Amino acid sequence: MSHAASNAEVPVIAIDGPGGAGKGTLSARLAERLGWNFLDSGALYRLTALAVMKNDVPLDDEVALGAAAAGLDICFETSRSGVKALLDGEDVSDRLRREETGVLASKIAATPAVRAALIKRQRQFRRLPGLIADGRDMGTVIFPDAYLKIFLTASVEIRTQRRHKQLKEKGESVNLSRLFREIKARDLRDQSRSIAPLRPAEDAVIIDSTDLSIEEVFEEVINMI
Numbered sequence: 001m002s003h004a005a006s007n008a009e010v011p012v013i014a015i016d017g018p019g020g021a022g023k024g025t026l027s028a029r030l031a032e033r034l035g036w037n038f039l040d041s042g043a044l045y046r047l048t049a050l051a052v053m054k055n056d057v058p059l060d061d062e063v064a065l066g067a068a069a070a071g072l073d074i075c076f077e078t079s080r081s082g083v084k085a086l087l088d089g090e091d092v093s094d095r096l097r098r099e100e101t102g103v104l105a106s107k108i109a110a111t112p113a114v115r116a117a118l119i120k121r122q123r124q125f126r127r128l129p130g131l132i133a134d135g136r137d138m139g140t141v142i143f144p145d146a147y148l149k150i151f152l153t154a155s156v157e158i159r160t161q162r163r164h165k166q167l168k169e170k171g172e173s174v175n176l177s178r179l180f181r182e183i184k185a186r187d188l189r190d191q192s193r194s195i196a197p198l199r200p201a202e203d204a205v206i207i208d209s210t211d212l213s214i215e216e217v218f219e220e221v222i223n224m225i
Contacts, residue, residue, distance in 0.1 A: 007123075010126050010131060012145075012146040013150070013225070014148070014201070016139050016151050016152070016201070016204070018183075018187050018198060019102070019163070019186060020183060021152045022152060022154070022217060024042075024134055027133075029218055030218070030221065030225075034129075034132070035129060036132050037126075037130065039125040039132070039135075040083065041122050042105070043085050044072075044118050046102065046105045047087050048068060048072060048118065049108060050092055050101060051068050051069075054087075062111055062114075070117040074086060097170070103182065112195060115195055115196065122142050123142065136196070136198045139151070139203075139204050140199065148221075148224060149201045150224075151200035151201070151207070153207070153208055154208060154210045156183055160179050163183065205224065
Protein backbone atom coordinates (compact mmCIF):
# COMPACT_ATOMS: atom_id res chain seq x y z
CA MET A 1 0.00 0.00 0.00
CA SER A 2 2.73 2.44 1.01
CA HIS A 3 4.26 2.28 -2.48
CA ALA A 4 0.96 3.35 -4.08
CA ALA A 5 0.60 6.18 -1.57
CA SER A 6 4.14 7.44 -2.10
CA ASN A 7 3.67 7.23 -5.87
CA ALA A 8 0.47 9.28 -5.65
CA GLU A 9 2.39 11.96 -3.77
CA VAL A 10 4.66 12.56 -6.77
CA PRO A 11 3.23 15.61 -8.58
CA VAL A 12 2.41 15.29 -12.28
CA ILE A 13 1.80 18.05 -14.81
CA ALA A 14 -0.08 16.60 -17.79
CA ILE A 15 0.26 18.33 -21.16
CA ASP A 16 -2.20 16.95 -23.72
CA GLY A 17 -3.31 18.04 -27.16
CA PRO A 18 -3.11 17.26 -30.89
CA GLY A 19 0.15 16.90 -32.84
CA GLY A 20 1.98 20.11 -33.71
CA ALA A 21 0.48 22.24 -30.94
CA GLY A 22 3.89 22.62 -29.24
CA LYS A 23 3.47 20.09 -26.42
CA GLY A 24 6.94 18.55 -26.80
CA THR A 25 8.82 21.85 -26.69
CA LEU A 26 6.73 23.13 -23.79
CA SER A 27 7.08 19.88 -21.81
CA ALA A 28 10.85 19.63 -22.27
CA ARG A 29 11.29 23.25 -21.18
CA LEU A 30 9.10 22.79 -18.11
CA ALA A 31 11.01 19.64 -17.11
CA GLU A 32 14.29 21.52 -17.50
CA ARG A 33 13.08 24.57 -15.52
CA LEU A 34 11.60 22.50 -12.66
CA GLY A 35 14.24 19.75 -12.69
CA TRP A 36 11.51 17.10 -13.05
CA ASN A 37 11.35 13.82 -14.95
CA PHE A 38 10.00 13.88 -18.49
CA LEU A 39 7.73 11.44 -20.29
CA ASP A 40 7.13 11.73 -24.02
CA SER A 41 4.29 9.22 -24.24
CA GLY A 42 4.00 9.65 -28.00
CA ALA A 43 7.60 8.48 -28.28
CA LEU A 44 6.64 5.19 -26.57
CA TYR A 45 4.04 4.56 -29.27
CA ARG A 46 6.52 5.57 -31.96
CA LEU A 47 9.18 3.29 -30.45
CA THR A 48 6.64 0.45 -30.53
CA ALA A 49 5.95 1.30 -34.18
CA LEU A 50 9.69 1.10 -34.96
CA ALA A 51 9.95 -2.26 -33.16
CA VAL A 52 6.92 -3.52 -35.11
CA MET A 53 8.54 -2.46 -38.42
CA LYS A 54 11.94 -3.84 -37.41
CA ASN A 55 10.53 -7.26 -36.47
CA ASP A 56 7.86 -7.47 -39.22
CA VAL A 57 5.06 -7.86 -36.68
CA PRO A 58 1.72 -8.36 -38.51
CA LEU A 59 -0.57 -5.39 -37.90
CA ASP A 60 -3.65 -7.58 -37.62
CA ASP A 61 -2.14 -9.74 -34.83
CA GLU A 62 -3.14 -7.98 -31.62
CA VAL A 63 -1.36 -10.46 -29.34
CA ALA A 64 1.94 -9.99 -31.21
CA LEU A 65 1.53 -6.18 -31.17
CA GLY A 66 0.90 -6.25 -27.41
CA ALA A 67 3.97 -8.45 -26.88
CA ALA A 68 6.09 -6.04 -28.96
CA ALA A 69 4.96 -3.13 -26.75
CA ALA A 70 5.52 -5.06 -23.50
CA GLY A 71 8.98 -6.25 -24.53
CA LEU A 72 10.43 -2.92 -25.67
CA ASP A 73 14.05 -2.36 -24.70
CA ILE A 74 13.99 1.44 -24.48
CA CYS A 75 15.47 4.32 -22.59
CA PHE A 76 15.52 8.10 -22.82
CA GLU A 77 18.77 10.00 -22.39
CA THR A 78 18.38 13.69 -21.63
CA SER A 79 21.14 16.19 -22.22
CA ARG A 80 21.45 19.88 -22.99
CA SER A 81 20.92 19.21 -26.67
CA GLY A 82 17.57 17.50 -26.04
CA VAL A 83 16.20 14.02 -25.52
CA LYS A 84 17.68 10.92 -27.13
CA ALA A 85 15.51 7.83 -27.55
CA LEU A 86 17.28 4.46 -27.61
CA LEU A 87 15.72 1.24 -28.93
CA ASP A 88 17.74 -1.94 -28.31
CA GLY A 89 20.66 0.35 -27.42
CA GLU A 90 20.52 2.21 -30.74
CA ASP A 91 19.78 5.94 -31.04
CA VAL A 92 16.58 6.12 -33.10
CA SER A 93 15.65 9.76 -32.34
CA ASP A 94 15.63 10.81 -36.01
CA ARG A 95 13.59 7.84 -37.22
CA LEU A 96 11.15 8.45 -34.39
CA ARG A 97 10.02 11.77 -35.87
CA ARG A 98 9.45 10.53 -39.42
CA GLU A 99 5.91 10.89 -40.68
CA GLU A 100 5.56 7.15 -41.51
CA THR A 101 6.50 6.30 -37.90
CA GLY A 102 3.85 8.71 -36.59
CA VAL A 103 1.17 7.31 -38.88
CA LEU A 104 1.89 3.72 -37.80
CA ALA A 105 2.07 4.75 -34.13
CA SER A 106 -1.36 6.36 -34.38
CA LYS A 107 -2.78 3.17 -35.93
CA ILE A 108 -1.37 0.76 -33.33
CA ALA A 109 -2.34 3.14 -30.50
CA ALA A 110 -5.94 2.05 -31.07
CA THR A 111 -5.03 -1.58 -30.20
CA PRO A 112 -6.15 -2.48 -26.64
CA ALA A 113 -3.21 -4.85 -26.00
CA VAL A 114 -0.68 -2.17 -26.99
CA ARG A 115 -2.37 0.47 -24.82
CA ALA A 116 -2.51 -1.87 -21.80
CA ALA A 117 1.22 -2.66 -22.06
CA LEU A 118 2.20 0.99 -22.50
CA ILE A 119 -0.08 2.36 -19.75
CA LYS A 120 1.97 0.33 -17.26
CA ARG A 121 5.21 1.64 -18.78
CA GLN A 122 4.06 5.26 -18.67
CA ARG A 123 3.08 5.15 -14.99
CA GLN A 124 6.57 3.92 -14.11
CA PHE A 125 7.93 7.35 -15.11
CA ARG A 126 6.19 8.90 -12.08
CA ARG A 127 9.17 9.46 -9.79
CA LEU A 128 10.30 12.24 -7.46
CA PRO A 129 10.67 15.19 -7.59
CA GLY A 130 7.86 15.23 -10.19
CA LEU A 131 6.87 14.39 -13.74
CA ILE A 132 6.01 16.39 -16.84
CA ALA A 133 3.90 14.05 -19.00
CA ASP A 134 3.39 14.95 -22.68
CA GLY A 135 0.75 13.11 -24.69
CA ARG A 136 -2.85 12.78 -25.78
CA ASP A 137 -4.45 11.07 -22.77
CA MET A 138 -2.15 11.98 -19.88
CA GLY A 139 -4.78 13.94 -17.94
CA THR A 140 -7.76 11.78 -18.88
CA VAL A 141 -6.40 8.21 -18.58
CA ILE A 142 -2.80 7.85 -17.43
CA PHE A 143 -2.63 10.44 -14.62
CA PRO A 144 -6.22 11.47 -13.85
CA ASP A 145 -4.99 12.82 -10.46
CA ALA A 146 -2.41 15.15 -12.09
CA TYR A 147 -1.64 18.32 -10.13
CA LEU A 148 -2.13 20.46 -13.25
CA LYS A 149 -3.67 19.51 -16.60
CA ILE A 150 -3.02 21.57 -19.71
CA PHE A 151 -4.73 20.93 -23.06
CA LEU A 152 -2.63 22.69 -25.68
CA THR A 153 -4.18 23.17 -29.08
CA ALA A 154 -3.81 25.30 -32.23
CA SER A 155 -5.47 25.55 -35.65
CA VAL A 156 -4.71 22.79 -38.15
CA GLU A 157 -3.15 25.38 -40.50
CA ILE A 158 -0.71 26.64 -37.85
CA ARG A 159 0.15 23.10 -36.71
CA THR A 160 0.85 22.09 -40.32
CA GLN A 161 3.16 25.09 -40.79
CA ARG A 162 5.04 24.34 -37.57
CA ARG A 163 5.48 20.67 -38.44
CA HIS A 164 6.58 21.57 -41.98
CA LYS A 165 9.21 23.97 -40.61
CA GLN A 166 10.40 21.31 -38.14
CA LEU A 167 10.81 18.70 -40.88
CA LYS A 168 12.51 21.17 -43.24
CA GLU A 169 15.04 22.03 -40.53
CA LYS A 170 15.82 18.31 -40.34
CA GLY A 171 16.46 18.30 -44.09
CA GLU A 172 13.27 16.41 -45.03
CA SER A 173 11.23 17.58 -47.98
CA VAL A 174 7.52 17.40 -47.24
CA ASN A 175 4.51 18.37 -49.31
CA LEU A 176 2.55 20.98 -47.34
CA SER A 177 -0.92 19.99 -48.55
CA ARG A 178 -0.22 16.29 -47.94
CA LEU A 179 1.00 17.10 -44.42
CA PHE A 180 -2.18 19.14 -43.82
CA ARG A 181 -4.32 16.15 -44.87
CA GLU A 182 -2.30 13.74 -42.70
CA ILE A 183 -2.61 15.96 -39.60
CA LYS A 184 -6.37 16.35 -40.16
CA ALA A 185 -6.80 12.60 -40.65
CA ARG A 186 -4.76 11.90 -37.52
CA ASP A 187 -6.84 14.36 -35.46
CA LEU A 188 -9.98 12.61 -36.61
CA ARG A 189 -8.55 9.16 -35.82
CA ASP A 190 -7.35 10.28 -32.37
CA GLN A 191 -10.65 12.01 -31.52
CA SER A 192 -12.94 9.22 -32.71
CA ARG A 193 -11.16 6.11 -31.40
CA SER A 194 -13.12 4.14 -28.82
CA ILE A 195 -10.28 3.90 -26.27
CA ALA A 196 -8.94 7.10 -24.72
CA PRO A 197 -10.04 9.51 -27.44
CA LEU A 198 -8.22 12.84 -27.69
CA ARG A 199 -10.19 15.33 -25.60
CA PRO A 200 -9.47 17.74 -22.74
CA ALA A 201 -9.93 16.44 -19.19
CA GLU A 202 -12.89 18.11 -17.46
CA ASP A 203 -10.52 19.97 -15.14
CA ALA A 204 -7.94 20.85 -17.81
CA VAL A 205 -6.88 24.40 -18.65
CA ILE A 206 -7.25 24.84 -22.42
CA ILE A 207 -4.59 26.97 -24.12
CA ASP A 208 -4.90 27.83 -27.80
CA SER A 209 -1.39 28.51 -29.09
CA THR A 210 -2.46 29.58 -32.61
CA ASP A 211 -1.46 33.21 -31.96
CA LEU A 212 1.05 32.59 -29.16
CA SER A 213 4.80 31.97 -29.26
CA ILE A 214 6.20 29.03 -27.28
CA GLU A 215 7.71 31.61 -24.86
CA GLU A 216 4.26 33.09 -24.18
CA VAL A 217 2.74 29.65 -23.58
CA PHE A 218 5.68 28.70 -21.31
CA GLU A 219 5.28 31.86 -19.19
CA GLU A 220 1.53 31.30 -18.91
CA VAL A 221 2.03 27.74 -17.61
CA ILE A 222 4.88 28.73 -15.24
CA ASN A 223 2.57 31.37 -13.75
CA MET A 224 -0.12 28.71 -13.17
CA ILE A 225 2.38 26.42 -11.46
